[in-house]
Amino acid sequence: MDIRAIGAAAKAASRIIGTSSNETRNAALRAIAAALEERKAEIFAANEADLAAARENGMSAAMLDRLALNESRVKLMAQGALELLGVPDPLDRVFDERVRPNGLKITKKAVPLGVIAIIYEARPNVTVDAAVLCLKSGNAVILKGGKEAINSNLKLGEIMRAALESAGLPADCVTVLPDTSREAATALMTLNEFVDVLIPRGGAGLISAVVKNATVPTIETGTGNCHAFVDASADLDMAADIIFNAKTSRPSVCNALETALVHADVAEKFLPLMKSKLDEKNVELRGCERARAILGGCVKPAVESDWANEFLDYILAVKVVGGIDEALAHIARYSTGHSEAIITENAENAARFLREVDAAAVYVNASTRFTDGGEFGYGAEIGISTQKLHARGPMGVDCLTTYKYLIEGDGQVR
């Protein structure tokens, strides 16, 4: 695999799709959706090859489920493409327009990023879900998925490339890397000549490998060590409902709750209430000393790593704190800047929490699970940024653009 040739081809394709009309890009999305449905037998066959290899390698049932493509998952991918048809053209935005005293006319206009590289893990549907967002916003995309899904990913790439050509756009607007090795990933992370932005989608290990090795501009996504602070004034039933929902509705995702911080004044009353709800889903608690004194020895003692890491499982760390100051300090120390919540009836504390917590999404009296492009009303997202550069929180098609300044004169010199 010649990564520089792939990069150069993607860059050349990006110049064409980057100046194409919204109609042309929408036609490509329609063609992709249709081709996915028409060629689903090929997709299932490729996916079956991946599944067979995975079973042979003893992959867990949960991982096999993530890898599997079926009728409904193919339909969802196609729908993802079609849903973007109605989304306003992200390139049809002028941010500023001004005429300077010297007569220069300056227009600040949205343009695509260019070539976006995406590195992701097991789920093959990301191949299409991510690609269509890049295409809608006028970018070319280079996709590197997990080795477990390579047959599925290559097939999906082949289908999208053919659909692009049928719509009059270069096939190289979408490239699935055939090489899934670590070396190929590193080559992609350092392809500065051709890659404008790299977005890793995956667990903490992938993100930190990218942060360490990438020399191309990168957007960190999806590490969510999320907290909920139950203030002294909280409606305790509401607090228990929110924590139950944030922890158990989908524990494997980045906006799931990982730690509950409980005001000491209500800990005696609240912790048993919270535990009885969480027991419905057999959530394991890991508590500080004070929480364990209230809840009893059945609760494991929390260790440092329980505060620092995501469980992504039916496990919740629990800490009793002296008040909002201690809660804010704990969050400042351990937060990954994803989603943080306070449950309170105290307007002053709510305002302070909103102001002082440094995270993409800060909640008062609601579940952290709402941090999602769809839930915010922004449509599909390519990931949830936990860094501050460029985009923060759910990133929709608008976040896959940059801008340029167009300056028109009649001979001005400085």
Added chain:
Amino acid sequence: MDIRAIGAAAKAASRIIGTSSNETRNAALRAIAAALEERKAEIFAANEADLAAARENGMSAAMLDRLALNESRVKLMAQGALELLGVPDPLDRVFDERVRPNGLKITKKAVPLGVIAIIYEARPNVTVDAAVLCLKSGNAVILKGGKEAINSNLKLGEIMRAALESAGLPADCVTVLPDTSREAATALMTLNEFVDVLIPRGGAGLISAVVKNATVPTIETGTGNCHAFVDASADLDMAADIIFNAKTSRPSVCNALETALVHADVAEKFLPLMKSKLDEKNVELRGCERARAILGGCVKPAVESDWANEFLDYILAVKVVGGIDEALAHIARYSTGHSEAIITENAENAARFLREVDAAAVYVNASTRFTDGGEFGYGAEIGISTQKLHARGPMGVDCLTTYKYLIEGDGQVR
């Protein structure tokens, strides 16, 4: 020097200035401006120590001039702080506000980046010019200047820290690193726990060292391999004026012109005209074969590095091209994405150049020297971004912010 302690202190300070009022931040800017004037004797003494050491080390006259601080340069630094007083508060911006069908109220609001690290080279005035932009936008800043300017920089840092405290803000909002070693620079580039964004300001060597070594999010700035394409329909006098201005008004800066591309149809007429103007400033030309055939053997042949690198000097590369296609291809290959210009009377070619050139600033019939925050009417800038992530082109105080989502509910779960 304990870089982690410095980072932690800056982070703690960033939380305080990040939630301070515009009035408080303006008071700090006023205090800084006043202290610079009041304590200028101390500044000159520290600067004299740097200059004496530099003279001893045989520094060139041009570099000594960049290092020197005098009455007018101190006044300019103070003015830079005062000019920000009237700039609208960059944190007082709400980008979106919506109530979702489930009653969640979502507010997308500007917030500071947090801790900004800036690595720069010889000129000590950058210490203040960069710091005041960071402070106005609610950020803490860690500054690492060149070793030649260490006494000046530490003194300017000391003055700003005292002024911050007098205005009720933590001194740690500004830190000048006492260690100017390469190791200290690398430590700053990898201080992910505390540094939100790193902005290098300097030459291509510094930028590429940062791109290679930094693990913190970075904004590349200031590498400008800028081109002007003289189309067949160009007003040739205008073209000569623009090229003369873009090349000679300040050759050492990033928006200066480095290569002229000339349409073959007008090359015979235009090149002698251009050369006679550039001769006034003794500009050295390095030409392609066709340019040399027209201009004569006195013009040096251009080699590959002449197309690829910035001269930052009274040198211009000259290439005769077959038309706009070849000009666009040359620019696509060699541009650093800073500023590119076409001189033409052909509206179609002008539109095509604006659309197809991938650079922060694309010009029709004007000098590339206008790529500047002040010239664009955006006020002082911290640098000119040549990457596409986060900010592109001149970066004013608004570019030193990010946003967060504030979500207010009454018990919503998903």
